[in-house]
Amino acid sequence: MRDFLYSEIANFYGVPNIPDDPDLAIETCSRLCEEVLEPLNDTFGRISIFSGYRSPDVNQTGNENKLRCASNEANYAGHIFDYRDGDGCKGATVSVVIPWFADRYEQGEDWRAMAWWIHDHLPYSDMCFFPKLAAFNISWHERPKREIYSFIDPKGFLVRERDEEGEKDHGEWYRDFPSLKQPPC
Template sequence: MRDFLHSEISQIEGVPNVPDNPDVAIKAGTALCEKVLEPIQQKFGRISIRSAYRSSAVNARGAENKNQYNCSRNESNFAGHIWDIPDKDGHVGAMACIVVNSFLPYFERTKNWESLAWWIHDNVPEYASMYFFPKLCAFNIGWHQKTVKSISSYIPPKGCLTKPGMTNYAGDHSTEYAAMLRELGV
């Protein structure tokens, strides 16, 4: 839980990063761990948490200074990085920004972030969304009570890789990640 609660914004700005509704945060965080993060870690080994839970106060401070912290407004982060407040439809969720450490050398050599995204899409059925970033191939990944699996990226090719309704959404994508799995030996 310490990794999830650590926040650079909190440390720099002096804003406590403590849940207003701890029971909701624990419920959402437990689901994120058990249903999303642990299956990834079981397959690929240790993952690193870059950012996870944000209190409303911490997220609001991060949203005030987008040039430095890149946080979306609170309403966009309810049931996302703000684990303890349900979204506008009353659903609970949780999000973390992670790095899959064993994948990083493969990504640095190939720039192929899609292979990891497709593996997760095919093998972690309860992920809600993924959004990939260029630095360390870190990505936001979430769990949500109302799962709508989607994959997007700021890494080329930028934009939406898949979401419901796209022709590439369903089916087996194992050809997209077979070489990556062989190279990583997993």
């Protein structure tokens, strides 16, 4: 949980980044880790988390200072792990870089290869890719949307909720990727 609580915004602005509901934060973070992040880590090697949990005060500070933080309401069951969203659902979002893939991306690999690999192998809710290091936000949610968006060309949605494109076989995108490794029980 320590990796998820570290916040540059909190440190810079002196705002505590402590969950109001630690039990809910731990529960949603555990689901994100067990179902999404641990399989990524086991398959591709160490992943780098650079934005995890944000308290409502930290997120609001980031939003007000135009630090790429959405409103608190938009981040409930997202980066704000310890609040349910407007539908009463639990969720958690984290921003990551996978060094194994960042090296390949730097050499010209298309970001969609990683997006499709995750889509075909893991129970994520949504992902959003960014140009620097092919970093991306990835979410676990108890009602997953299964959406992928990118700020990397081609920009926009790769797949939207209940989109037929998401049901196709995407294996040609990641032929030389490792097979999914499940963490030991």
